[in-house]
Amino acid sequence: MNGETAPGTGSAPFVPSVARFTTRPNDLDSLGHVNHAVVLEYLEAGRWDWFARNGLRRAGAVTPVVARAEVDYRREIFPGELVIATQLLTDADELAYRVSFRQTITIRQRGTEVIAIEARIDAAFIEMATRRLCSFQEFLETNKVVPASESAFPAVFEAVP
Numbered sequence: 001m002n003g004e005t006a007p008g009t010g011s012a013p014f015v016p017s018v019a020r021f022t023t024r025p026n027d028l029d030s031l032g033h034v035n036h037a038v039v040l041e042y043l044e045a046g047r048w049d050w051f052a053r054n055g056l057r058r059a060g061a062v063t064p065v066v067a068r069a070e071v072d073y074r075r076e077i078f079p080g081e082l083v084i085a086t087q088l089l090t091d092a093d094e095l096a097y098r099v100s101f102r103q104t105i106t107i108r109q110r111g112t113e114v115i116a117i118e119a120r121i122d123a124a125f126i127e128m129a130t131r132r133l134c135s136f137q138e139f140l141e142t143n144k145v146v147p148a149s150e151s152a153f154p155a156v157f158e159a160v161p
Contacts, residue, residue: 017050017086023079034077040069043103043119046084050101060143061127062134067098068122075107075116082107082116089120096135098124 021042029035034042044066051058058064082105089100105117125134134142 014050014054014088016088017046017053017084019046019049019084021045021082021084023077023082025079028079031076032078036073039071039073039077039105039117042082042084042105043069043071043117043121046086046103046105047101047121047123049084050086050088055145056140057143059128061129062125062139062142063128064123064139065126066121067124069119070121071117071119073117075109075114077105077107077116080108083113096137097133098122099136 023034027034027038047064048058051064085104085106087102089102099122101119101121101123103117103119103121104115106113107116108114125136125139126132127134127138
């Protein structure tokens, strides 16, 4: 694994995405912390942000779909700010038709930043019209590059320096 470069695509390295997010009142369950299913929505939003920051449309003629999700819940997430970090992991054996993302959600607890969630999400690529499986390279070729300054969620996410 070399981190952020897509082998065989001739493309520049991808940049990791780091975005801030604020919990919403409806994200909380009866225990007063973020519901486990909402965490999956946060992780998806983090991947959408990764696509936008790398100049890729997240959906087009070919779209990514979750093929596998492995999530470790390390700490409760209470109302407040959190940081979603997303990095593309490239494994030469999986890259053709599946890519993996490493994602973390960090919270502030007693004045210290701690990882609350660690996840590995595998994505596959589907052609929308025919529902056939496509390669990551086809996804890169068919989804138009959008301006890097265009954010997927300008009102929700902000870049973390």
